[in-house]
Structure formats: structure tokens, C-alpha cells
Amino acid sequence: MKEIKYWYEDLPPGRIFTYPERQVTAEEIIDFAAEFDPQPFHLSEEAGRASILGGLAASGWHTCAITMREFCDTMLLSSSSEGAPGIDLVEWRKPVLAGDRLSGRMEVLEARELRSRPGIGLVRFRHEITNQRGETVMIMEHPAMFRMREAS
């Protein structure tokens, strides 16, 4: 069994986690887009430059998936997570272009015990992803469920 570092009780509103810087390459942008979002501006530098995005740009879903991976590595895989029911909000505010270096910040917005499921709490998170110029490229908010330490 993995060791659990983050239980429901460790995720109070206001707690902040940060994601390390990560460069997004042209190759991974194109690989993701070819499989899931083959719009021209996600597939070539030339088409990206001809679009309002201004260059080869990652699919918004790719930025979500990259953020999920950061969330996993930073906290979720060491937690008592019981899964997530969905997503409340995503805003793609700026294009993520090939070569951009992303970093991130995740904050607990809300935490409450679930009456319907004793021993489980619902935690709402807000992820803010920024590029190397300090511009916010994406906001994502979603809930997830965690077991309580005291119930285990």
C-alpha cells in the first residue's frame, strides 16, 4: 500500500500547492492534437502563425491533461483521493505555444464533509497555470473526494 500523505483534513481552504516549471514542446503538442484535436493550428507552426493563436498552439485539452499530471505528481497520487465527479470551470485565457514554459499554482477553495458518505469529504480546487511571461494561460476549478484520516 502507498503511504498517504494528504487526507481530507490536510486540505483546508486556502492551502496552496505549486507546480514546477515544465516546457511544452512542439512534438508533444502535435502528438496530442493528431490524436484528439486535429485542428490545423495545433498541428503545424505555419498554420498556427496564420491563425489568431499566433503560433503552433497546444489544444486546450492538452493543457488540461498536462495540469492533471502536475496535480497527480504534486498531491493526488500521495492522497486519499476517491475520485472526482467532474469539472466546474475551465478558462483558456491565452494560447500555450510551442516552447512555452508553464508553471502552476493550485489552491483549495472549499472543503466540506459529505453527509451522504460518512468519512468522505469534498474538496474544491482552483488551478492557475502561467507561462514564462507571468501571463495566466488557464484557470481550472473542480471538486474531488478524499477519505478522512480520522475515519481510517
Add this chain to the structure above:
Amino acid sequence: MKEIKYWYEDLPPGRIFTYPERQVTAEEIIDFAAEFDPQPFHLSEEAGRASILGGLAASGWHTCAITMREFCDTMLLSSSSEGAPGIDLVEWRKPVLAGDRLSGRMEVLEARELRSRPGIGLVRFRHEITNQRGETVMIMEHPAMFRMREAS
């Protein structure tokens, strides 16, 4: 230049598109999860069976990405799309398990001209993805922008 089949004017509220059936394999579930969402129940049948998901289950983000591909192939790549500002809502209602056959239905919820951008309209979509038992596995709602035929 590609031929545009769907302009803003072709996407009135109530218009429905359907997605063809598509099987989700264990291999693609594991490939996606290994890169973006390496929680144990997305990586092996054994861990999936031991979880509340009941089997090797696709990452919710994978189901979103698969839906994006269906959206592209069915409509978006033949449209006057000008991109999307984000996601309003995702609900992961049931697990998507290895071998499941997904199909989908997409409906236009709302369409309005943007005063701030003449010649562009904002269209809101609702995607409903179902499995081979007719169960809804995911709901997704989001806006996207489209150029108007009459402005082109």
C-alpha cells in the same frame, strides 16, 4: 482552403449531431493515463477491480479528449470555428471501462451574435456520451465561436 460546411448560421439552438460508436481499448486507456493521469485504477485491470470504478477505467480527461476528437470529425473541422474560450461544465457520471463502446449526441444549446466582435457568433454545445448499455457516462457543456456566412 478547406470547404466550410458549418457557419454560425448553421448552428441554431436545438440542432443535433450524433457521434458514431467507438470502442475504448485497454491499451489506449493505459497509454493516456501513463502520460497524464497515472492513478492506479487507470493503469491496470487489477487495480481498477479493487477500486470503486470496478475495472480498468479511462481517465475522465481521456473521455473528454475522445469526445473532442468526435466533435472535430463530426463538425468542427468542417466549420468556421474561431476557437473556444473554455469549458462550462463536465460531469463524469459513470466509469468508462476497457472494452466499452461509446456513442454520443451533441446539441446546440444557445447561439448569439457577439456585439464585441462583429461577424462572429458564440454557440454553446452540450455533449452527452453514452455506453453500450445506454448509460450516460459523461456530460460536457462549452461555448465556441464561429464566423458568420453573411460576413464572409
